[in-house]
Amino acid sequence: MHDIRFIREHPDQFDAAMKRRKVDMSASSILEIDSARRALQSELQDMQSRRNIASKEIGKLKANGGDADALIAEVNDIKTALPDIETREADLAHKLDSVLMEIPNILDVSVPDGDDEHDNELIHSYGDIPSFSFTPIDHVALGEGLGQMDFALGAKLAGARFVVLQGQLARLERALAALMLDTHTSEFGYIETVPPSLVNSQTMTGTGQLPKFAEDLYKTDDKWLIPTAEVPLTNIVAGDILTPDILPIRMTAYTNCFRSEAGSAGRDTRGMIRQHQFSKVEMVSISHPDDSAAELERMTGCAEAILQKLELPYRVLKLCSGDTGFSAEQTYDLEVWLPGQDEGRGMYREISSCSNCGPFQARRMKARYRDKDTGETQFLHTLNGSGLAVGRTMIAILENGQQEDGTVCLPAALHPYMGTDRLIKQSA
Template sequence: MFDIKFIRENPEAFDAALARRGVEAHAAQLIEIDEKKRALMTESQEGQARRNAASKEIGMAMGQGDKEKAEALKAEVGSLKTRIAEIGEEEIALTNQLNTFLMSLPNMVYDDVPDGADEEDNKEVRTWGTPKEFSYTPKEHHDLGEALGGMDFERAAKISGARFVILSGQIARLERALAQFMLDLHTTEHGMTEVITPAMVKAPALLGTGQLPKFEEDLYKTGDHYLIPTSEVTVTNIYAGEILPAEALPKRFACYSQCFRSEAGSAGRDTTGMIRQHQFEKVEMVSVVDADQSDAELERMTECAEEVLKRLDLPFRTVKLCTGDIGFGARRTYDIEVWLPGQARFREISSCSTCGDFQARRMKMRTRDAGEKQTRFVHTLNGSGLAVGRTLIAVMENYQQEDGTIIVPEALKPYMGGIEIIGG
């Protein structure tokens, strides 16, 4: 969400920023709504002042025995009261119209974000590791998992439909080990606080992080609640509506949760295996920082996510997303893509973004220096640290052996109860 004052003062810059994201110019429309609202506010203030004055004049007229004047003033006061009430309703309607309009617009990206139409125009920032050369054709994770008896897509579909899986035995334990390893790394070495948050939220939380109103079709709703598409929603909203002491920043969190997405816009994509599921697990990283910390925090957060892959010895590359691929609420985003030998390509496993004050404005989250009255909006950041299911896929495919068994990475052995080879 944007500051309407900024739009009033910088209409051309605002429209140019949105144009980079393929959004048509809206500054003139927004300013027109705002001007109508401000005019109503002025009329209301003037009407209230006149009403107060006329009310005093009634008493004076009555004291002077001028009943005709007093009755005229009473009529004026009644008329003003009616108009002020009408103005209040009109002002509320315009405020709602303005906020709805502003909430439908994506964030403005930073100048260094590359222009582009889609993922093909993303800019590679760095690579790490060398993909393993196999003496045989490596299998994809679903073939490995089904052959080992640890992945069952057919029975999951019987229970829940397509895009679900049942994990069992050693593969289920491997996924659990991955989540524990990520949480331990982030909390003991990366300075994050582990939190467990609800898996269901009400609409204001999703409005705050930007999933609503634009992406409602991607969400699962039950009654008055929505299932979270990511724990970014719950963790970022922890301090919604609050003023944080500046000395308490930064706040850094790691949260392991179930995530639920309808994948409404992905028909026909990645329908085989675990790449794109309706229910999946993720370790989410969230930071709340002061404005001057957000650029450095994004680099730090991205490095935290990369470190997970380094400890697992999984080759990856990091790319900066272009204007056509970046998320709705982000100002700058790095995607980390892990090498999957079964597909012979890099696939996204983490997305780390800084949102500036975009989310903070929507959820009214601010900070203040000690002893000061003036507040300012914080900056929020989020990133996968990592998507657990996709990390499971990467481990299975990169550590597979020709006989279909899977070597347990060194970093995960302490979590596997002595199991060193899956299926061995």
Template sequence: MLDLRFVRENQEAVAQAMRNRNAAWDAEAFARLDGERRDAIQQEEALQAERNALSKQVGALMGQGRADEAEAAKNRVRQINEELEGASAARAAADEQLTNILLRTPNMPSADTPVGADEDDNPEVRRWGAPRTFDFEPKPHWDLGASLGIIDAERGAKLARSRFMLLGGLGARLERSLINFMADTHASRGYKEWWCPALANEVTMTGTGQLPKFEEDMFRTREGLYLIPTAEVQLTNIHAGETLDAADLPLRYCGFTPCFREEAGSAGRDTRGLIRVHQFDKVEMVKFATPEQSYAELEAMTADAENILQLLGLPYRVISLCTGDIGFSAAKTYDVEVYLPSYQGYKEISSCSNCEDFQARRMGIRYRDPESFKGSRLVHTLNGSGLAVGRTMAAILENYQEEDGSVRVPEALVPYMGTEVIEPA
């Protein structure tokens, strides 16, 4: 969430940032409500000062035998109390409306986030590996998975509804192997692994920015809990309401969870296979850092996501998201996109973001550094996919397929899979 004072003092910069983001921003409503809030506060303070002065006078007037004046002072105090209730109610109403505006307002993009209208304006940063040249017609992973007997979309839909997948045999083992491989690799690079609940309450979902903006994209239980769309929700909220020590930063966390999203707006090729489904597995990375550390940690986090793809031998590229494509909570984002032959191009498999203090302000996560400053300051939070497991499976099936319909297992996964090839059952 943006800081109220920052928005008040930088209204034109905020308005321009929202235009760059293609985000709605009602500057007049904010200015009006902010003015009402400040007027109410000033009225409260003036009335409280008057009440305090009159309360002191009452005793003195009584001591001087000036009972009539004392009673008049008491009557005025009672009147002030009624006026205070009105002023406090006006301030509370303005506070609530301002908070609602700020909760729905996205983060300010960083100074080096490229300005652009949409995904077509995302500049490429680098590439790794070359797409494979096939001497046969490659199949999309949804056809490969069906012919191998490892992906069953029809039975997945029968068990739940469309765009839920059933994995069988070596497909189930490949999913499990990828989760363990990713978690083990990140843990070996300094991330502390956590096992998190797959359900989160409203406060937790609000903390990372999923609520209230994206409530329609969430699955919700009758008890008011939400199925998490990413482990970022739980990992980042671990320290909600806490003050950390600067000496312990940066903290680097990772965790596997199932993830749930409605994905109502997608269409076309994305609705087939494992690319855009309602339930998927993901290993997530989260960091807590000081403002001075956070952008170096973003580069390192992106490298950690890339490392998984390099170990699996999957070609990819990294792009920097422009202002019109960046996520709600992010100040700067790198997307890592893996090459998929079925798309004849690259598809997002990881998104690594620095949210600066946007989420920390919502969650109340601060840090102290007595040698550098008094009191405490907000931390910076970062998150990134490390990686989306289903999309990684899709990339392996498509890039490692053979003409006979089998799929070679990447060398790094062989110890987890216990086989070097996936063949038709």
């Protein structure tokens, strides 16, 4: 959410920021609402002040036996007029908040301009793309060949874009999550957390999913299924005023995530790339503003460390202006090489996004810290990143480790968790 004072004081800068986002919203249209509201606020204050003064004068006149009828009539007129003005002011306040809630974050100056993913900036690549003496197949063919990945059964139970994993693949899901959590907690100092998978509307609003992205979410009664653990983890500090000495707060969680994928009709309909239910290990940092840029680099490195442990080739991209998400001011994407995609020609696919949201979410959540020197409160900075998407990591393990006989060699880091060095066909 944006600070209306910033828009008042820097309208040209705001307009330039929205132009980079390709958002049809000008400072003048926002300030028109703001100006009308402030005028009503001023009118309310003047009327309330006059009512208070007149009420005191009435008391004095009555005490001295004077005629207070004119003042009484004036106070009654003010009382009659106040509710209408209060309602109009409240309507404008709601309208202003609604507009501000729909506007994306201002991008960091380092974010490259661009229209979409084709304009993202390559930062670096890691690992060698594997070569095969045969044409590699995708994870669907591999998983079904192993007899442990069943999309038909998922459809029977829940519909399209669901899967049932069994045997070694079910254990691999658990093993990957354990490896990720163990790494983030023991090596990087994140606090393992188990948050609710159902949250209220206020929580969804705090991180920016509501009101703009309601169609991408699943709702049950008055609660929402989380699309990522970013939502409950970040909102843990909602409404709080923290002391700087406890920052940064770093949390990690393994959860199921639920997305309707309303805006992705026809995309990635095969396999586990894009499902309605998937699991993810999430990282969230609550940071002092001075440290959030460095925290983003650190968080991205934590996600990279998992890919390196799993011996998976990947690349890191800085997202351009047209591809950066609503709440983020800057994002790094990690893309893993999947050799079985594109009919065996292979391609990079996103496996993690790490974002610095600056004060954008904190302002929505009213999450602040108190400066020790001035005593004033300031908004915190929030960051989030996948560490990693478990399903897509499984896809990468399958496709990069596949053998011509249909078995899959596992990276050494998984051997203790799996009790084996390879995946084999499940016996009937």
